[in-house]
Amino acid sequence: MDMHGPAHPGEVLREYLPPEMNVSEAARRLGVTKQDFSVLLNGRSDMSVEMALRLESALGIEADFWLRMQLQWDLWSARQKPKPVVKSIIA
Numbered sequence: 001m002d003m004h005g006p007a008h009p010g011e012v013l014r015e016y017l018p019p020e021m022n023v024s025e026a027a028r029r030l031g032v033t034k035q036d037f038s039v040l041l042n043g044r045s046d047m048s049v050e051m052a053l054r055l056e057s058a059l060g061i062e063a064d065f066w067l068r069m070q071l072q073w074d075l076w077s078a079r080q081k082p083k084p085v086v087k088s089i090i091a
Contacts, residue, residue, distance in 0.1 A: 005073070006073050008069075009040075009047040009070050010045075011041075013066075023037055030051075032054070046070055049063070052065075052066040
């Protein structure tokens with residue numbers, strides 16, 4: 001198992017928040033609950049399209065950036081699991 005995969009978008013998001021801003025204030029400005037924002041920052045929930053759009057408005061960082069990061073995380077996570085048995089569709 002590769003333990004050094006891509007960063008979860010929540011980890012990276014922490015780097016873009018002003019150091020003096022707490023989770024409650026950031027959540028309030030984004031229009032989400034403190035709990036929802038906290039679980040994202042701690043890597044326990046996925047970056048949704050809606051959150052990516054909120055971050056685009058609040059930080060000026062395109063939603064695509066956050067969603068590509070989530071996709072990379074999802075693919076890496078899925079590849080860490082046992083492979084399902086599949087049969088080729090092409091000859």
